[in-house]
Amino acid sequence: MPELPEVETVARGLRAVLPGRRILGVRLGKTDFIDDPAAIEQQLPGTRINEVRRHGKFLVLDLEASNGGARDLSLLVHLGMTGQIVICPPGARIAPHTHVFLVLDDGQELRYTDIRRFGRICILADGSREEVFGPLGLDPLEATEAEFLGALHGRRARIKALLLDQHVLRGMGNIYTDESLWRARIHPMRLGARLKCDELRRLHRAVRGVLTEAIRLRGSSISDYVDSHGQPGEFQRRHRVYQREGKKCFRCGAPIRRVIVAGRSSHFCPRCQPAPRSHHSRQ
């Protein structure tokens, strides 16, 4: 599932080949995950890709209109659960569930494949930037310790829910929240407001450490994830709790447990991550 490290890996791969390329044409398959398919078909051809960025879990291609007058725009791609965006030669075999083809001026194609179509593609003009990006929280890698503490302190929701909430931090998903909480030795059901300062500092360090290492290993390939060249990541080999229910904790040997928190399955070590002793928490 593409979260921050996977999207960052894809962005870096595309950044190596896309800037300067011009989009010649667009072909679309199913379009129910595209905000405005007609706009994609009409506005993309002729534009030049200036920059490739990541914003939270969004991949952002900054485009420059060819005919001076038109305003610049950005193409946003959210990979959802099963989205893949790859560069390939035009003759390459078309993977099932490929729904967007961008023909580039060097003969290559940029293709978007998404089995479940939980992803999203939209065009951002300058005016709508705030509408999409405005509600998003801090980038977990850019946030200072003070900013991180400020975003979580006083919040009464469970820490697992807070880490997953894109309005609080942008880019964390289920894998990296579980891995970060394990590293920080914090139970997923703890309430944000109940965390001590040093626990929050530990969590900040853990989040940064986990994400940085995951980026270094090019993300986690646990279902369909591949990077922009079709290569899997390696961080799934370093998972300490995610999808390790019943296996031994790497730190203490206790069996990893799984519970539902914030509607998401949450993996943790019952010994390293002590349960809060509130009324209805069950370790």
Added chain:
DNA sequence: CTTACGGCCTGGGTGC
């Protein structure tokens, strides 16, 4: 306002 929860989208994997 904040939080919790259920439902919806889709289709591959699992287990009977």
Added chain:
DNA sequence: TGCACCCAGGCCGTAA
């Protein structure tokens, strides 16, 4: 062999 069901992430509506 088939088939019902679970589950994933994000989002939205509703309730407390």
